[in-house]
Amino acid sequence: MFNTQTYSYHTHTNFSDGHCSVAEMIKRAKQIGYTQMGISDHLIVHKNMRRNQSWQFLREKDAIHVYNNSFSDILERFKRHCAEIRRLAKVENFKVYIGFEVDYFPYNGWEEELKWFLSQLDYDYLHTGNHFFCEENCENIINMAFFKQICTDTERYKEYVQRHFAIMRQAVESGLFKFLAHLDYVRRYGNDICGADDYLPEKMLVLDALQKNNTAMEISTKGLRKIGDFYPSATVLQEAAKRNLTVVISDDAHKTEELGMDFTKAEDIIKKYGFSKRLKF
Ligand SMILES: [Zn+2]
Ligand SMILES: [Zn+2]
Incomplete structure (x- = not known):
């Protein structure tokens, strides 16, 4: 039996698309009783971020700095961010791990560049979470939020969604990630793209990869705020439990108020499905 989880490894600050500073997030985490x-x-x-078809929509968002063309361009900014987290963790006397939520793009050369980038960064862990659909070879990408505006041929949805789950599997198999975030986040964009029980064979292959690579799966309370259900759905959770996967609850907090949100509901889910292994650093 678990007590309520007193940490989240999936949170955002205004360094990316969050609304609060690193300091504010740490202070709030301490306040609500997080232990780390x-x-x-x-x-x-x-590499083609600014040439992709969804760029015209993305560029209108204020968090434009989240979407980048090159690892070397952002290295200094990321170094400063890591140093700032280390500094504030010390000031607040609180255990803060530095992680990144990585969109996995398996085109030729991408993983090597990522590894070069990471070798220069003082960070602790990565988790994966994809927010883009890829064309074949992943040379071109489409942000999911604008997918329907760009791909009006509904016959082609299946091709993108299947590839999306295949890439997720590849990401898990890369061994780079401590856990997989929001396995069926794609549901957010409508049942015509992917319903709770659609693409089950593809999702099961992702679960198999998690089991085989000893990678944890996130149970995200963010789904409750976005689609009124956990990511992932009940069927996927049930199958994950059968495989005895390691899980971790995440709030995917983008502001202080979201830290620890609905964690008691997530604990109930863990009990209900009988998960017995939990990720803790
Ligand atoms: Zn995400
Ligand atoms: Zn996130």
């Missing part, structure tokens, strides 16, 4: 936390702002780099 991970700050995992987005790390999203694709």
Whole structure:
């Protein structure tokens, strides 16, 4: 039996698309009784980011700095961010792990560049979470939020969603990630893209990869705020439990008020499905 989890390893600050500073997030985490936390702002780099079809929509968002073309361009900014977290953790006397939520893009050369980037960074862990659909070879990408505006041919949805889950599997198999975030986040964009029980064979292959690579799966309370259900759905949770996967509850907090949100509901889910292994650094 677990007590309520007193940490989240999936949180964002205004370094990426969060609304609060690193200091504010740490202070609040301490206040609500977290015993440690991970700050995992987005790390999203694709060589054709600014040439992709969804760029015209993305560029209108204020968090434009989240979406990048090159690892070397952002290295100094990321170094400063890591140093700032280390400094504030010390000031607040609180255990803060530095993580990044990585969109995995398996085009030729991407993983090597990522590894070069990481070798120069003082960080602690990565988790994966994909927010883009990839064309074949992943040379071109489309942000999920604008997918329907760009791909009006509904016949082609299946191709993108299947590839999305295949890439997720590849990400898990890369061994780079401590856990997989929001396995079926794609549901957020409508049942015509992916319903709770759609693409089950593809999702099961992701679960198999998690089991085989000893990688944890996130149970995200953010789904409750976005689609009124956990990420992932009940069926996937049930299958994950059968495989005895390691799980971790995340708030995916983008502001202080979201830290620890609905964790008691997530604990009930853990009990209900009988998960017995939990990720803790
Ligand atoms: Zn995410
Ligand atoms: Zn996130």
